Amino acid sequence: MVPSILFEIMLIGLLGIGSQWLAWRYRMPAIVVMSVAGLLVGPVFGIMDPEEDFGNLYGPIITVAVAIILFEASLNLSFKELRGLGKPIFRITTFGAFIAWILGSLTAHYIAGLSWAVAFVIGGLFIVTGPTVILPLLRQSKLKPRAAKILKWEGIIVDPIGALLAVFAFEIISFFTAQNPDGSDLVMFFAASIFAAILGWACGRGIGWMFETGNIPEYLKSPGVFIVVILCFTVADEITHETGLLAVTAMGITLANMGISSVADMRHFKENMSMLLISAIFIMLTASLQVEILLEIFQPRIIGYVILMMFIVRPLSIFISTIGTDLSLNEKILTGWIAPRGIVALTVSSYFASILADAGYAGASIITTLTFGLVFFTVVAHGFSIGWLAKKLHLSMEGRPGTIIIGSNDFTVELAKSLMKVKAPVIIVDSSWERLRKTREGGIPFYHGEMLSEQTEYHLDTTPYEYLIAATEFHSYNALVCTTFMPEYGRTNVYKSSPYLMQDNSTDDIVDKIGGRVLFKEDISMDFLSDQVNNGYVFRQTTLTEQYDYNRYLSERDEDTVLLYVLKPSGKMYYYSEELKMTPEAEDIVVSLAPPNKKNKKIQEKLETQRNSNQ
Incomplete structure (x- = not known):
């Protein structure tokens, strides 16, 4: 006793x-x-x-x-x-x-x-x-x-x-x-x-x-x-x-x-x-x-x-x-x-x-x-x-864990497309029809409304989604969204775009200290990522093997490559952040935003030349 x-x-x-x-x-x-x-x-x-x-x-x-x-x-x-x-x-x-x-x-x-x-x-x-x-x-x-x-x-x-x-x-x-x-x-x-x-x-x-x-x-x-x-x-x-x-x-x-x-x-x-x-x-x-x-x-x-x-x-x-x-x-x-x-x-x-x-x-x-x-x-x-x-009975939410992305912009649209390619549920939420235009044109699931609204709670089915990314242009709003949904999704599954301001090397007041993890790296802002997408950067999947392990991948990748997320064979996903403690292993897939290869670069230069000649 x-x-x-x-x-x-x-x-x-x-x-x-x-x-x-x-x-x-x-x-x-x-x-x-x-x-x-x-x-x-x-x-x-x-x-x-x-x-x-x-x-x-x-x-x-x-x-x-x-x-x-x-x-x-x-x-x-x-x-x-x-x-x-x-x-x-x-x-x-x-x-x-x-x-x-x-x-x-x-x-x-x-x-x-x-x-x-x-x-x-x-x-x-x-x-x-x-x-x-x-x-x-x-x-x-x-x-x-x-x-x-x-x-x-x-x-x-x-x-x-x-x-x-x-x-x-x-x-x-x-x-x-x-x-x-x-x-x-x-x-x-x-x-x-x-x-x-x-x-x-x-x-x-x-x-x-x-x-x-x-x-x-x-x-x-x-x-x-x-x-x-x-x-x-x-x-x-x-x-x-x-x-x-x-x-x-x-x-x-x-x-x-x-x-x-x-x-x-x-x-x-x-x-x-x-x-x-x-x-x-x-x-x-x-x-x-x-x-x-x-x-x-x-x-x-x-x-x-x-x-x-x-x-x-x-x-x-x-x-x-x-x-x-x-x-x-x-x-x-x-x-x-x-x-x-x-x-x-x-x-x-x-x-x-x-x-x-x-x-x-x-x-x-x-x-x-x-x-x-x-x-x-x-x-x-x-x-x-x-x-x-x-x-x-087909009554369960099967497949990879999904992601809710708050904010529609050039980068989040392409990120959502990459998630759809690996059959991970994704939805983009934004209150502006204009910002959602590219999302709709890309055939990406979306919800038009305010994420913090009570109506959204009853109209948006969040069951398939385990991750939330706040990636709007308003850093304080991103922090507020993350703070609101952190108890529901868990501290490790809520992310916000970096509040880092490129023009003066500072952060936006105190929002870097509250609400959710900073997505990817603190010195990579959402504006920077959108610019990279517009400059021809591509989403690339790399499957690791026993011969081509993670250390070799890191040593051979282009220095401008941005690591985005890791897919495990079990279906589990991990978004990169400076707090990520997981090391990818053989059979894992690393998804990154990488510079275009030489062939793509030549095509980009040709298109740029044609665009200039037409002006």
Whole structure:
């Protein structure tokens, strides 16, 4: 066992973030790695048992963390995303959820052997997927926008619905099995649910109003929001269990659709906090499981229940509920397969396991085992299959990582053409139709609009792009764009053209110190690159070999050659900058802007002579 609670907290954080890093490094599902790590330090080796060690604090810690995660996820649910998807999402989160509840309850009764009462409670709970498992999968799989939005909206909306459905089923069962039925509890449940939704809306509007009117300072905005989230959740949950999830979801959606810039500014901080909480909770929950539960998972009735839930109940609920919508067959297949259960299912099921067992309902003793079996098998199966299935169904963004180029000019147009030749996605964004003229004439994908505009966020699909290059003539604007998108793309994937001013050997104020890496070299400005293109310089690809290695390439290249980017056989790309630490190897392709060879130079001179003679 761990020597102290402090050491255990440290270990939970280390294992959680370490699992996330391993998943990123080796392209594995993060939730699978976290689950395995928790099982190893918990029931397998007995290093820690958070539920026992934290005592009475264990439940509230998990509950508050779930509330914050669900709020952060719902803060991304802007109704503008629903253009063209409103009908299928509504169908899936209503009719689809109802069908899944009925079919799941029947399966729990006839296959898992639960009593009707327990089956309907657990059937309502198991319709949830949730942001704790869906968002890591979407981050890993790079689905096309439509499929990703459907899974995201379903996971976040159905999370509180599933918990409330379980409570509703329990209240109904309690009402009909009571010796003296009293409908006041049912009325109280519905009233509490309505109150929770109104409370969430009111908290969201209240925080939004304070932000808009300047009644809260910048440094208190993030802490203030978190405290109000906990307040909103606790008040609703104290009245009726699980209505707190509905309250924080309503609060998040309300804030997301008020169009407040301060909320967008805080989003990345909240995403980081959510990532930390998800990592910690998965470790805590899996580490708290008992060996007996792990062994019971492999009982035939539990295995049979999980198989039917994955291969029959989920696909049927999606296919039936989306009849008459514009979802393609491939989108229905993917959505019908991907439904991992996560933290909400585990935490709420443990609450009902004790209540139903105390009430003497048959089958309540295996609720925890059944829940973990469904969570573990769906997490593993869907975590490892989502990327492969998405590619087979043509619903993933395949190929080389793409680049968004901000600013249309002579150099960026030719750079985009070179990227298109190596089949790397590229798009040029500019707010001027005149500057986009050469881009359009070159057949290059483009977006006419302001990159920093809110409308661009909803109209420009950024899924295929991992790199961003700000290359306008305004250096301060380039720095602002890079600073804005750095949290989304990562510090190493955001570049700006050099702010170096050739005429006086100085930099443009302080913009060289902020926002993104300087593209290529600090003494190579965008004006210089455009001039080189106009002077006949060409984009050249050089494939390195064992004989013709990188050192030889550098020694033999023309001194005026500008190194642009490197293509790896794996498809990975690296743009040159003075911070680049990677050394190209054999089979890598080095792309450069090089002087024309002698033949090209003669043609250029001939054209220049003809041009002068015609004047």
